C-alpha cells in the first residue's frame with residue numbers, strides 16, 4: 001500500500017510541495033541559544049534539545065504548520081535525544097486546529113505482535129514472569145513502533161509540507177553531527193552495561209568502548225540514510241519494506257556481542273506486524289475545570305482519563321481558598337483515587353471495555369471526592385470505585401492490592417504556529433534507551449514499550465485491563481494536554497516520567513489555574529506524585545517546602561527529578577510564552593519564531 005499525502009501520488013505531492021513552499025533545508029535562521037523560557041510571535045517550540053527546537057522553528061519560519069514543525073522536531077529528537085525518542089518508538093499527538101477550532105488526537109502507541117498472548121512475559125522454562133529488568137532488555141519487550149505512522153497521519157491531516165521535506169533538518173543534524181551534552185553522556189553512561197551487549201548499540205553509542213565525551217561530535221549517518229530512504233520510498237519502507245525487515249530481523253535475532261554476559265529472550269515481532277500497523281485517529285478526552293476546558297489523550301493512554309478524573313474530583317473543592325498545605329493534601333488524595341480507578345478500568349479499548357465517559361463524569365467524581373478525609377491521608381493503596389454505578393457518598397475506602405510501576409523517561413514537546421494551530425506531543429521508547437537494541441545499520445534504538453503491560457494480573461479477583469494480547473496497545477500514562485479558555489487555546493503542556501506523567505500535567509494545571517502561578521513558575525515548581533502507593537514520590541524541594549503534609553499522614557519517597565515538562569501559554573494578541581525546564585533534564589530548550597511582531 002502506498003502511504004501518500006491527501007490522495008496524491010508520492011511524486012506529485014512532493015512536486016506540488018516543492019513548487020509552493022520554500023525548502024526547509026535551505027532555512028538560514030539565527031542559531032538558537034538554549035534557554036528554558038522564550039516569548040514572542042509567529043509560532044513557538046519547546047523540546048528537550050536545542051537542535052530539535054531549532055528544526056521546528058526553521059519549519060515555522062518557512063511557513064510550515066504546527067504539524068509540519070512537530071514532525072521536524074520529533075525526527076530531530078531521534079538524532080539528538082536518541083534514548084527518549086525516535087523511529088523505534090511511539091507516542092500520542094494532540095492537535096488544535098485553528099480553522100475548525102477542534103482538538104483531535106492521534107494514537108501512535110506500539111502494539112504487541114500478533115503472536116503475543118497474556119503469557120508474553122512468562123518464562124516458559126519456569127512458568128514465572130521474567131524479572132522486569134530482563135524483560136526490558138530483550139526482544140520480547142519491543143512493540144510495533146507507531147512513531148512514523150503518527151508523522152504520516154499528522155502531515156496528512158494538518159501538514160503543508162510532505163514528509164521528505166520535514167525530515168531534512170533531522171538528516172542534516174544526523175549527517176553533520178551535534179555536540180554531546182552532559183545529559184546525553186549521562187544517559188549513555190547509565191546504559192553502558194546493557195548497550196555493550198549489542199554490537200550495533202555499542203558501535204553507535206560507545207565509540208572506542210566508552211560513552212562519547214561531552215562536547216565531542218556525535219554523528220549518525222545510518223539514521224540519516226534511514227530517513228533518506230523513508231523520504232524517497234515513503235513510510236512503507238518501514239511498515240513492511242526493507243527497514244521493517246531489518247527491525248523484525250533484529251528483534252528475532254538479537255545483535256549480541258561476542259562477550260555477552262546475558263542471553264536475553266528474543267521477540268516475535270514480524271514484518272507482517274509492521275505492515276498491519278495503523279496509527280489511530282481518536283476523539284480526545286475533555287473535562288471542564290473551573291473556567292477552562294482540558295483536552296487530553298483517551299485510552300490506550302490513561303493520561304486523559306486520570307488527569308480528567310483528578311480535576312473533576314478537585315473541582316468539588318475550592319483549592320484556591322485553602323492554604324497551600326491543605327490544597328496539596330487534596331491534590332495527593334485525589335490522584336490516589338484516580339489511580340485506583342485507572343488500574344482497574346483503563347486498557348486498550350479495542351480489547352477491554354473502558355468506561356471513559358463514566359470515569360470522567362461529574363457524578364462519579366462527586367462520589368469519589370467524598371472519600372477524601374480533609375485532615376488525614378487515607379492509607380494507600382485504596383480500592384477502585386465503580387464508575388458504572390457510583391453509589392452513595394461514603395467515607396474513605398478499604399485498601400486494595402498495591403501495584404508498582406517504573407518511573408522512567410521519554411520526552412514531551414509542544415509547538416504552535418502563526419495560524420494558531422497547536423501540537424502537544426509525547427513520544428517515547430519507554431525506558432531511557434528503550435530495549436537497548438539499535439537496529440544494525442539503521443541508527444535507531446528499539447522501544448521496550450510492551451513492558452508497560454502488566455506481566456501478571458494486578459486486580460485481585462477483578463479482570464486486569466492491561467494484560468498483553470495479540471495486537472494490543474499497552475496502557476500508557478502519557479498526557480499530552482491542550483487547555484482551552486473561551487474556546488481558544490490557552491495552554492499546551494505535557495511531560496515524560498512514566499506513571500508520574502499524569503501528576504506532573506495535573507500539577508502544572510493546578511499551579512497555573514488554582515494557585516495563579518506564572519507558567520514558568522508552575523513548570524519549575526517542585527513536584528510530588530501520589531499514584532495510590534503507600535508513600536508519595538516527591539522531589540526533595542517539594543518535601544522541604546511542604547512540611548505540613550506530614551501532619552496529614554503523607555509519607556514521602558524522595559526522587560531527585562520528576563518529569564521534564566514542555567508548555568506553552570497563549571497570551572493574547574498573537575503572543576506566545578514558551579516554557580521548558582530550567583533545571584530538570586539539565587534544562588530544556590524553548591524558542592519562538594520571532595521575538596517581536
Ligand code: GLU
Nearest residue numbers: 408409410476477497498
Ligand atoms: N512508557 C511510558 C508510558 O507510556 C512513558 C515512558 C516514560 O516516560 O517512562 O506511560
